[in-house]
Amino acid sequence: MSDLPPNHHADLRHSGPSGYISGLTMIVGRGNDARLVADLADLQPGDHVLDIGCGPGTAVRNAARAGIRVTGIDPSEPMLREARLLTRLRRPAGEVEWAQAGVEDLPLPDASVRVCWSLASVHHWPDLEAGLTEVRRVMTAGGVFLALERRSPVGATGTASHGWTADQAAAFAHMLTEHGFVSTDVSNHDMGRRKVVVVTGRT
Numbered sequence: 203m204s205d206l207p208p209n210h211h212a213d214l215r216h217s218g219p220s221g222y223i224s225g226l227t228m229i230v231g232r233g234n235d236a237r238l239v240a241d242l243a244d245l246q247p248g249d250h251v252l253d254i255g256c257g258p259g260t261a262v263r264n265a266a267r268a269g270i271r272v273t274g275i276d277p278s279e280p281m282l283r284e285a286r287l288l289t290r291l292r293r294p295a296g297e298v299e300w301a302q303a304g305v306e307d308l309p310l311p312d313a314s315v316r317v318c319w320s321l322a323s324v325h326h327w328p329d330l331e332a333g334l335t336e337v338r339r340v341m342t343a344g345g346v347f348l349a350l351e352r353r354s355p356v357g358a359t360g361t362a363s364h365g366w367t368a369d370q371a372a373a374f375a376h377m378l379t380e381h382g383f384v385s386t387d388v389s390n391h392d393m394g395r396r397k398v399v400v401v402t403g404r405t
């Protein structure tokens with residue numbers, strides 16, 4: 203097993219001026235990730251989706267364009283400012299809500315969303331136990347949680363390390379089982395040059 207846990211970049215905060223710059227780098231090139239989770243979640247009319255660590259909101263807008271109600275949450279004010287601005291420029295059909303919050307304290311009632319996803323974010327969560335307890339709390343029965351990360355080779359450094367090795371994805375899938383998720387699954391997806399792994403758990 204890899205020495206590093208699935209949240210091996212928990213110390214990085216996307217705040218201040220660097221948060222705006224990070225957000226700008228995430229505005230392009232994330233469309234395929236957004237479409238992948240929407241497909242895997244098999245979105246249905248009437249769904250309420252929660253995007254945890256939404257950043258500038260690509261996956262939120264993608265789902266909302268199909269008329270789905272989506273809540274995007276992120277602890278980073280710069281990210282949410284960019285998300286709101288981009289969404290105002292081109293309003294999607296579905297209802298969109300934003301909230302400044304971390305996964306450890308989700309501003310949603312119990313059993314309120316069927317679909318929950320987190321793209322390139324879990325590796326930053328400071329407390330996986332607290333985060334997964336919250337994710338499980340807000341999800342309805344029959345729901346699906348998807349955690350997407352870039353695939354990282356063992357020993358990667360710099361930007362390439364912002365993702366999961368196969369061992370880190372497997373460790374996160376095991377944690378989902380420990381938090382009461384069922385039918386957990388790890389799938390790899392090659393989308394051109396971008397290679398991602400998706401860990402899925404059902405409620």
Ligand SMILES: C[S@@+](CC[C@H](N)C(=O)[O-])C[C@H]1O[C@@H](n2cnc3c(N)ncnc32)[C@H](O)[C@@H]1O
Nearest residue numbers: 216228255256257278304305321322323326327
């Ligand atoms: C690499 S960005 C990904 C943004 C977006 N999901 C995307 O794919 O474009 C990681 C995001 O996770 C957020 N994040 C960090 N800690 C978090 C936490 N405790 N709870 C929820 N999101 C968090 C960051 O603020 C940042 O917006």
